[in-house]
Amino acid sequence: MAEVRRFPSRRTSGTIDGMRVSLLQLAVDDAEAPYDRWNRGVKLVEAERDSGAELVILPELWIAGGFDYKTWSDQAEPIATSKPISALERVRTQDGEQPELWLHFGSYVESAPDGTLYNTSVFRGTGGVTAQYRKIHRFGFSEGEATLMGAGAELVTVPSPWGTLGLATCYDLRFPELFRGLLDRGMEHLLVCSAWPEKRIEHWRLLLRARAIEDQVFVFATNCVGTNGGVALGGRSAVIDPWGNVVAEAGTGEEVLHVDVDPALVTRTREALPVLKDRRLH
Numbered sequence: 001m002a003e004v005r006r007f008p009s010r011r012t013s014g015t016i017d018g019m020r021v022s023l024l025q026l027a028v029d030d031a032e033a034p035y036d037r038w039n040r041g042v043k044l045v046e047a048e049r050d051s052g053a054e055l056v057i058l059p060e061l062w063i064a065g066g067f068d069y070k071t072w073s074d075q076a077e078p079i080a081t082s083k084p085i086s087a088l089e090r091v092r093t094q095d096g097e098q099p100e101l102w103l104h105f106g107s108y109v110e111s112a113p114d115g116t117l118y119n120t121s122v123f124r125g126t127g128g129v130t131a132q133y134r135k136i137h138r139f140g141f142s143e144g145e146a147t148l149m150g151a152g153a154e155l156v157t158v159p160s161p162w163g164t165l166g167l168a169t170c171y172d173l174r175f176p177e178l179f180r181g182l183l184d185r186g187m188e189h190l191l192v193c194s195a196w197p198e199k200r201i202e203h204w205r206l207l208l209r210a211r212a213i214e215d216q217v218f219v220f221a222t223n224c225v226g227t228n229g230g231v232a233l234g235g236r237s238a239v240i241d242p243w244g245n246v247v248a249e250a251g252t253g254e255e256v257l258h259v260d261v262d263p264a265l266v267t268r269t270r271e272a273l274p275v276l277k278d279r280r281l282h
Helices: 036-050 068-075 084-090 168-176 176-184 199-213 266-271
Strands: 017-024 054-055 104-113 118-122 130-134 165-169 188-191 218-222 225-228 230-234 237-239 246-249 255-261
Touching: 017 036, 017 068, 017 104, 017 218, 036 054, 036 084, 036 188, 036 266, 054 218, 084 118, 104 188, 130 230, 165 176, 168 199, 168 266, 176 199, 188 199, 199 218, 199 230, 225 255, 237 255, 237 266, 246 255
Parallel strands: 017 054, 054 104, 165 188, 188 218
Antiparallel strands: 017 255, 104 118, 118 130, 218 237, 225 230, 237 246
16 A cells, blocks of 8 residues: 555635545455455545545445456445445544535445446535436446446536536446537546456556547546456556646555646636537537
């Protein structure tokens, strides 16, 4: 685990100057029990909350495991009664105090009322902001998600103090039309949670930059590491700016990636290079 640094205090008069983000690149190993990962993740979120982070992002299926298909049914819960989500919400709100932390809870195996399983991301912020995103593009072709989970049908954006956030999950990165849809809904920053394999990690790195450049957004992308379901996961969580520059990138072990960014760079980029105004196909 990389050392977790503390952000120096910069809150004044209740305002937010810039955007402080922590990406939790968690190890999701076959040898570790899901309950132990749950506890470890909760403690890491608590540490980030106390360090001064304003937005924390967890990865895809970090408790159940993105490739541990055989456990999904046992891990499935309705989102409203999910024990891990309830535990993280208590951390986020500091046991009932007015929360300052905006949290992408990562994704979970959701059990819908009709019994369908979904790969569902959960997001909550201050002022009652709540969002859920069911992954639209299921990976696996003839196995895994493609056969065991239902496909989401709705794009999801979230209002925040830094601008509109768009939500996506892992395999979604390969389908640029999804991000144009988010852009049409006002997206200024893209949050991606993932369990991306090591053997295709260069695709991940390239696609993150492509999504940032083509939509002129910040991309905050959190991946898993370790070996899950026998599949080596690639890490390389990253923050990409609207010009496609890599602001920060994690390695291939478990670590917490910290960034301070200026969200107004999105507007300045779009003004300096107004390519989005030349779109003709919608």
